[in-house]
Amino acid sequence: xxxxxxxxxxxxxxxxxxxxxxxxxxxxxxxxxxxxxxxxxxxxxxxxxxxxxxxxxxxxxxxxxxxxxxxxxxxxxxxxxxxxxxxxxxxxxxxxxxxxxxxxxxxxxxxxxxxxxxxxxxxxxxxxxxxxxxxxxxxxxxxxxxxxxxxxxxxxxxxxxxxxxxxxxxxxxxxxxxxxxxxxxxxxxxxxxxxxxxxxxxxxxxxxxxxxxxxxxxxxxxxxxxxxxxxxxxxxxxxxxxxxxxxxxxxxxxxxxxxxxxxxxxxxxxxxxxxxxxxxxxxxxxxxxxxxxxxxxxxxxxxxxxxxxxxxxxxxxxxxxxxxxxxxxxxxxxxxxxxxxxxxxxxxxxxxxxxxxxxxxxxxxxxxxxxxxxxxxxxxxxxxxxxxxxxxxxxxxx
Numbered sequence: 001x002x003x004x005x006x007x008x009x010x011x012x013x014x015x016x017x018x019x020x021x022x023x024x025x026x027x028x029x030x031x032x033x034x035x036x037x038x039x040x041x042x043x044x045x046x047x048x049x050x051x052x053x054x055x056x057x058x059x060x061x062x063x064x065x066x067x068x069x070x071x072x073x074x075x076x077x078x079x080x081x082x083x084x085x086x087x088x089x090x091x092x093x094x095x096x097x098x099x100x101x102x103x104x105x106x107x108x109x110x111x112x113x114x115x116x117x118x119x120x121x122x123x124x125x126x127x128x129x130x131x132x133x134x135x136x137x138x139x140x141x142x143x144x145x146x147x148x149x150x151x152x153x154x155x156x157x158x159x160x161x162x163x164x165x166x167x168x169x170x171x172x173x174x175x176x177x178x179x180x181x182x183x184x185x186x187x188x189x190x191x192x193x194x195x196x197x198x199x200x201x202x203x204x205x206x207x208x209x210x211x212x213x214x215x216x217x218x219x220x221x222x223x224x225x226x227x228x229x230x231x232x233x234x235x236x237x238x239x240x241x242x243x244x245x246x247x248x249x250x251x252x253x254x255x256x257x258x259x260x261x262x263x264x265x266x267x268x269x270x271x272x273x274x275x276x277x278x279x280x281x282x283x284x285x286x287x288x289x290x291x292x293x294x295x296x297x298x299x300x301x302x303x304x305x306x307x308x309x310x311x312x313x314x315x316x317x318x319x320x321x322x323x324x325x326x327x328x329x330x331x332x333x334x335x336x337x338x339x340x341x342x343x344x345x346x347x348x349x350x351x352x353x354x355x356x357x358x359x360x361x362x363x364x365x366x367x368x369x370x371x372x373x374x375x376x377x378x379x380x381x382x383x384x385x386x387x388x389x390x391x392x393x394x395x396x397x398x
Contacts, residue, residue, distance in 0.1 A: 001325075022332060028289030029336025029374065030343065033367045035285050038360060040366075043275030045357030050354070060099075060232045061132055062239055064225040064246070065256050083254065084222040088246065092227060097234040097243045100128040103222040105213055113177045116165045120158070121205050122179060124213030125362060128222045130156075132228040140173035140188035143209055151211025155184035159192040159204045160349065181395060182215055184208060235259050262393040286370060294378040297329050330375030337371025 016022075066083040084103065092101045102125055107320040123129065130142045143154055155177060157165075162172040169189045176183050193202040214220070229238040242257050341364060348357050 018235070022335070025332050026336035026339060028287070028292035028335050030329070030340040031285070032286030032289040033337050033340025033371055034342040034347075036279055036283060036344045036370070037279045037341060037363050037367050038347060038357075040275065040363045041344065041348050041357040041359045042355075043271060043278070043357055044360060047271050048356045048358070050268075050271070059236055060229040061255060062227040062229060062235060062242065062259050062274055064227065064242060065258070066223070066241065066254065068253050068256055079335065083250075084225050086219060088222075088225060091248075092225065092242060093246050095227075095238060095245065097238040097241065098227050099230045099232050100132055100226075100228040101209060102126055102128045102132055102226040102228070104224045105217045107213075107216055109206075109216070111165055111177055111179055113165045113175065116167075118161070118164050119355060120161050122213075122216070124210045124217060125207065126210055128225070128228070129207065132226050135193075136191045137188040138191040139169060140186070142188050142293050143207070148211065151209055151214070153184045153212050154187045154209065155179065155192060156188040156207040158190050158205045160203045161206050162189045178395075179206070179208065180213055180216070184212070209360055223348050229328040231343065260371055267371075281360065286374060290333075290374040290378040293329055293332055293375065296332075297325060297378075326376060326380055329378065329380075330372055333371040333375030333378075334368070337368050340371070341367055343374055 064084070076277070086103070087102050089103050092098060103189075105124040107122050107124075108119055110117055111120050111122075112118075126148050127142065127144050135142070138159070140156075142156055143152070147154060157172060157177075159169050159291050162169045165177055166172045166175055166186070172186050172189050177186060178184070190203070227238060227242060231233045239257050244256055246257070290299075296398065341359075344359060348359055351357055
């Protein structure tokens with residue numbers, strides 16, 4: 001124990017004498033560690049954001065989309081044209097475990113009022129869409145069955161469209177907005193579900209009654225159908241019944257029946273793979289940092305030939321010199337690792353208000369483990385060179 005303490009004290013003293021070089025050498029490791037940890041934190045944050053968005057819809061919601069949805073053709077399935085109609089809705093309502101069957105026509109539409117305009121996702125559906133997706137009105141009200149039956153020209157805005165188009169959520173109710181060239185009266189603004197990734201989110205939608213969308217949807221076809229099972233225990237049973245019902249009208253490749261858990265598992269596997277690739281790329285900077293440590297340690301050996309000769313002359317053996325230089329290399333890498341972690345925590349703390357990135361314990365242990373390993377691996381070669389110098393060689397090179 002005394003021997004280890006002596007080696008560490010000697011290493012720290014040598015590093016203290018060359019503060020600037022110690023700092024600059026550690027910067028390479030700092031950048032590498034920060035890159036890996038931050039990319040992992042962003043990946044975890046992205047997964048959390050997606051999970052939160054889906055969980056906010058409820059675990060008993062089943063989605064029916066046209067085409068075949070899979071990891072390989074997700075985009076084409078998501079942008080497929082409408083296929084379903086009112087007959088499908090009537091047939092699905094006969095399923096005993098189905099609580100609500102909700103048709104949805106979806107279209108990216110220009111929403112405008114006065115001089116403000118933006119494109120948002122318009123969803124034309126029934127009053128049950130708000131129940132199935134756990135939406136609540138923060139201001140005003142949601143449209144009801146009577147409003148849907150009449151096909152009234154009313155609209156419910158998400159919090160972001162209300163703020164963007166009308167300037168505020170508080171004063172939006174009662175105002176008129178245009179969807180394309182059609183005038184609609186705002187009767188409600190939805191309570192925000194949060195999420196700060198930018199782009200389309202749960203707060204970006206606008207809703208109108210299905211019958212009020214005939215101008216945009218003259219064929220009366222629906223982009224998707226949502227079925228809310230009576231509870232999460234009968235989701236699988238309901239999915240089987242949905243498949244059986246739809247196969248009476250369509251081929252098996254004409255539609256996809258999926259639930260929240262399936263989509264989350266698919267997306268998680270995609271994000272995990274993407275995150276691995278990004279971390280792999282970031283790891284290259286760690287290798288570069290390790291090479292920097294090795295170069296500096298070689299320079300240190302060249303500069304300290306006389307010191308090595310004196311240590312050998314007073315009895316230091318090969319292992320003593322080897323351990324001394326390896327410990328210096330490891331300490332340099334650990335300093336860089338700690339600095340990289342500190343920088344990562346700072347960056348994550350700054351972006352958390354707008355994006356749910358976070359650093360888990362695994363990332364911390366990985367960062368410290370990798371930085372230590374780099375110190376050992378890239379420090380052993382210059383350390384071996386130092387340990388191989390004899391007192392006579394040291395004097396001659398001096």
